[in-house]
Amino acid sequence: MTKRIGIPRGLLFYNFFLLWSSFFESLGMEVISTAETNKGILDKGASKVVDEACLPVKVFYGHVAELAERELDYIFVPRMVSIEKGAYICPKIIGIPDMVKANITAKPAYLAPNLNMREKESHDQFLKEIAANMGKPLIQVQKAWRSAMKVQQKYELDLLQGIYPEKVFLKRETLEHNGDLNILLLGHEYNLYDDYINMGIRKKLKQMGCNLMTVNQVPKYVQQLESRVLSRRMFWTYGKSLLGTARYFRELPGSKGVILLTSFGCGIDSIVGNMIIRYLGKMKIPYLNITLDEHTGEAGINTRIEAFIDLLRWRRELDEDNISTYGKYLGSPQRYAGIYGS
Amino acid sequence: MGNTWVALKGMLEYMGLDVVVPPPSSKHTLNLGVQHAPEFACLPLKINLGNFIEAKQLGADTILMAGGVGPCRFGLYGQLEKEILVDMGYEYESLMIEPPDVSVWQFIKRVKRIVGPVSWWRVIQGIRFGYHKACLVDELEKLVQEIRPREYVQGTADKIFAHSLLTIDRAKNIPDLYDAFGLAKQKLLHIPQDTTKPVLKIGLVGEIYTLLEPFASLDIEKKLGYLGAHVTRSLYLSEWIESHLLIGIFRRKAKISFCDFANPFLNHFVGGHGQETIGAAASFALQGYEGIVQVAPLTCMPEIVAHTIFPRVSEYYGIPILTIYVDEQSGEAGIGTRLEAFVDLLQRKVESKTQCG
Ligand code: SF4
Numbered sequence: 282m283t284k285r286i287g288i289p290r291g292l293l294f295y296n297f298f299l300l301w302s303s304f305f306e307s308l309g310m311e312v313i314s315t316a317e318t319n320k321g322i323l324d325k326g327a328s329k330v331v332d333e334a335c336l337p338v339k340v341f342y343g344h345v346a347e348l349a350e351r352e353l354d355y356i357f358v359p360r361m362v363s364i365e366k367g368a369y370i371c372p373k374i375i376g377i378p379d380m381v382k383a384n385i386t387a388k389p390a391y392l393a394p395n396l397n398m399r400e401k402e403s404h405d406q407f408l409k410e411i412a413a414n415m416g417k418p419l420i421q422v423q424k425a426w427r428s429a430m431k432v433q434q435k436y437e438l439d440l441l442q443g444i445y446p447e448k449v450f451l452k453r454e455t456l457e458h459n460g461d462l463n464i465l466l467l468g469h470e471y472n473l474y475d476d477y478i479n480m481g482i483r484k485k486l487k488q489m490g491c492n493l494m495t496v497n498q499v500p501k502y503v504q505q506l507e508s509r510v511l512s513r514r515m516f517w518t519y520g521k522s523l524l525g526t527a528r529y530f531r532e533l534p535g536s537k538g539v540i541l542l543t544s545f546g547c548g549i550d551s552i553v554g555n556m557i558i559r560y561l562g563k564m565k566i567p568y569l570n571i572t573l574d575e576h577t578g579e580a581g582i583n584t585r586i587e588a589f590i591d592l593l594r595w596r597r598e599l600d601e602d603n604i605s606t607y608g609k610y611l612g613s614p615q616r617y618a619g620i621y622g623s
Numbered sequence: 624m625g626n627t628w629v630a631l632k633g634m635l636e637y638m639g640l641d642v643v644v645p646p647p648s649s650k651h652t653l654n655l656g657v658q659h660a661p662e663f664a665c666l667p668l669k670i671n672l673g674n675f676i677e678a679k680q681l682g683a684d685t686i687l688m689a690g691g692v693g694p695c696r697f698g699l700y701g702q703l704e705k706e707i708l709v710d711m712g713y714e715y716e717s718l719m720i721e722p723p724d725v726s727v728w729q730f731i732k733r734v735k736r737i738v739g740p741v742s743w744w745r746v747i748q749g750i751r752f753g754y755h756k757a758c759l760v761d762e763l764e765k766l767v768q769e770i771r772p773r774e775y776v777q778g779t780a781d782k783i784f785a786h787s788l789l790t791i792d793r794a795k796n797i798p799d800l801y802d803a804f805g806l807a808k809q810k811l812l813h814i815p816q817d818t819t820k821p822v823l824k825i826g827l828v829g830e831i832y833t834l835l836e837p838f839a840s841l842d843i844e845k846k847l848g849y850l851g852a853h854v855t856r857s858l859y860l861s862e863w864i865e866s867h868l869l870i871g872i873f874r875r876k877a878k879i880s881f882c883d884f885a886n887p888f889l890n891h892f893v894g895g896h897g898q899e900t901i902g903a904a905a906s907f908a909l910q911g912y913e914g915i916v917q918v919a920p921l922t923c924m925p926e927i928v929a930h931t932i933f934p935r936v937s938e939y940y941g942i943p944i945l946t947i948y949v950d951e952q953s954g955e956a957g958i959g960t961r962l963e964a965f966v967d968l969l970q971r972k973v974e975s976k977t978q979c980g
């Protein structure tokens with residue numbers, strides 16, 4: 282009988298779902314994921330976890346709770362400690378397997394291997410744990426992983442070109458880019474792409490005629506380089522990409538603004554977000570900071586977004602009277618040249 | 624942070640530096656911090672920033688701060704504080720001590736770079752001296768924790784302790800230090816106590832800053848003491864110095880760490896003291912403590928992880944656990960009532976046990 286594994290649609294799902302699902306599929310398993318987040322899922326999640334947890338964690342709990350009642354063999358809740366050398370993800374994401382185990386008793390078994398690439402960039406340990414857990418030969422698991430990595434690379438390339446995850450997973454059309462304002466939407470992937478959490482902000486912005494850009498459209502090495510302005514190493518992978526992207530954005534031509542989507546109670550956003558705001562202020566790029574939690578009202582957010590967009594358009598008109606300061610492209614292609622080579 | 628300054632100041636003065644200790648954290652400090660720090664930052668950052676601003680106003684030109692390399696926010700405090708202070712127009716030199724993942728030698732080297740031209744010997748002696756102070760202060764503090772619930776006149780022990788901190792601070796060499804310590808200990812031991820009174824044992828666990836800085840935790844420790852509980856913390860300053868800075872140089876004996884006890888519940892470190900919190904709670908439970916109080920800054924990530932896992936620990940060991948989050952808005956009264964209710968619950972539990980047994 283084919284084994285069935287459930288993957289909750291929350292947290293790093295939007296980063297790695299394709300990798301995981303094609304990995305398990307090539308191991309001959311059936312992959313089941315939850316529906317898109319809705320009120321029921323959030324409420325269910327919020328009722329199982331302490332109030333102080335951040336919204337994405339509550340949503341994740343909701344998705345796990347959905348899977349917990351189904352007839353499955355496993356629920357996949359990996360412990361993603363670190364996905365690159367010298368960096369971590371987030372304390373809560375590191376702790377999440379133990380957190381859900383403590384609060385949600387599930388019929389299926391939890392499959393929670395450790396992925397820690399802080400010391401060494403290798404998946405060996407992670408794959409060994411999976412192999413041992415499912416009683417499969419390691420060679421087969423490694424092979425499946427290699428083929429899944431190819432799918433993941435393709436996915437990351439797609440994202441880089443501005444294709445959205447839902448088009449990839451759900452085959453759903455997204456609105457085209459044709460606006461007159463460039464908006465950088467900064468946030469963790471689970472805030473950007475979960476339209477319930479962010480109240481459909483991408484659609485709203487596009488309807489108002491904005492071009493959207495997200496962290497996924499800036500290559501990793503550029504982010505890495507840009508985030509080096511700090512005198513100390515930024516050790517949060519996502520913090521680094523937020524900061525790097527924000528700094529890179531200043532070089533783009535056209536009129537532009539930044540919208541920061543932060544989760545209420547998120548430790549990373551509270552620090553990195555503040556640094557970003559300080560930089561944006563110095564670079565004179567207008568920004569809007571939206572904090573998401575389960576009580577955020579949609580109406581209020583709409584007004585704030587509209588006001589922000591109006592402000593941007595108004596500023597542009599002022600600028601056009603003078604000679605446009607945004608006209609010339611400030612970056613030089615040489616800047617990143619060394620990185621290409623290495 | 625709590626009594627940390629005694630040790631640090633001892634260390635640096637021994638090396639021949641002028642030390643400006645910011646006034647003890649107060650409402651004023653916190654207000655300064657809150658004004659300039661990001662709204663959702665954790666409490667320690669806000670107080671810390673306030674401390675720096677106050678130190679600056681007293682004329683300090685170099686700031687010593689501790690950093691780290693994650694995964695928690697603490698590691699980025701230094702960076703953000705620097706940005707904030709620069710934006711405020713303060714110029715200063717900042718020096719960071721980054722405890723985890725550096726060896727003792729690197730640490731000493733850093734200290735040397737900070738203090739400039741002094742002999743290695745003096746540096747090592749200085750660190751040792753500071754550490755000694757920390758150990759003795761801790762020993763006194765443990766005694767105070769024991770006396771608090773039993774003394775006839777509430778607050779006597781605390782008064783003596785506050786005074787002895789000053790004398791210990793004044794000690795400039797090891798013999799003086801021991802004199803001061805001995806005297807303080809004698810005084811504490813002579814406080815009239817009610818030895819027949821039943822006393823609850825409560826373990827206090829949680830985030831390091833709120834554990835060590837009474838201002839941050841709104842004196843939870845003292846309050847519990849006065850409510851009739853002998854409080855033991857999961858963490859004392861000297862232990863922290865030992866485990867983070869001095870591993871294997873002055874004392875080689877490795878202690879079993881709390882992490883071992885965390886095992887079935889939380890198998891991985893989560894930054895900050897999340898895993899220690901779980902482990903310490905489990906180990907207190909095994910030692911027969913009656914209850915656990917967890918204290919943490921609001922939005923503290925590792926402690927939220929620990930908090931979510933606590934129900935399992937509590938069920939497994941049958942020990943009540945109370946979690947208290949503090950931030951700049953928490954009120955004394957609210958926390959007081961919650962502590963009272965918790966102590967009541969424990970007392971009733973103990974009574975019903977003795978009646979049945
Ligand atoms: S990064 Fe922030 S939002 Fe995400 S899980 Fe961690 S605390 Fe929550």
Ligand code: SF4
Pocket residue numbers: 548665666667695696697698830832894895896920922923924925926
């Ligand atoms: S452990 Fe908690 S209080 Fe300390 S830096 Fe991390 S989030 Fe803040």
